[in-house]
Amino acid sequence: MLASSTDMGKRILLHVCCGPCSTSSVERLLSEGYEPVLFFSDSNIFPYEEFRKRYENLLIVAEHYNLEVILDDWDHEAWREAVKGHENDPEHGGRCSLCFHFNLERTAKKAEELGIDEFATTLTVSRFKKSESIFREGREFPGFREIDFKKKDGFNRSIILSKEFGLYRQNYCGCEFSRRDS
Numbered sequence: 001m002l003a004s005s006t007d008m009g010k011r012i013l014l015h016v017c018c019g020p021c022s023t024s025s026v027e028r029l030l031s032e033g034y035e036p037v038l039f040f041s042d043s044n045i046f047p048y049e050e051f052r053k054r055y056e057n058l059l060i061v062a063e064h065y066n067l068e069v070i071l072d073d074w075d076h077e078a079w080r081e082a083v084k085g086h087e088n089d090p091e092h093g094g095r096c097s098l099c100f101h102f103n104l105e106r107t108a109k110k111a112e113e114l115g116i117d118e119f120a121t122t123l124t125v126s127r128f129k130k131s132e133s134i135f136r137e138g139r140e141f142p143g144f145r146e147i148d149f150k151k152k153d154g155f156n157r158s159i160i161l162s163k164e165f166g167l168y169r170q171n172y173c174g175c176e177f178s179r180r181d182s
Contacts, residue, residue, distance in 0.1 A: 095175075097137060
């Protein structure tokens, strides 16, 4: 059963990693009858100035689609503790799975707090991320929707929309370890 419905559609909490990834993900959810509530919960992003820049670009997207944005606290130390011992893992390794888990757990808790029955993540739009790894972590939480935003040409559409909106496109996933390796 879905949470409340509005004239727009069924509410879904969408974990958002950045403005560019949100573009085609939001567009798709809207076309499928959802009313996304955007949740920027990304304590992995480093440094803080990068976190703020990505958040500010998300606000551009939210304004375009007239959507609500919820900003989670930036708790980089809690994230560092969650991935402790995996600092030297390669990209797509254990650290990334722990990171996905960390962000999806926070999103699941926020969805429950808000009374929204379903949630998803924009992380799957990236051609650099394996959706199955994200889905594996998400399956641990009630209400997680396995939406592969890469499908239906989502990644390429995000590039087009990012250019249209004049968004900043980062060149690393977000954490200091992916920045080091990029």
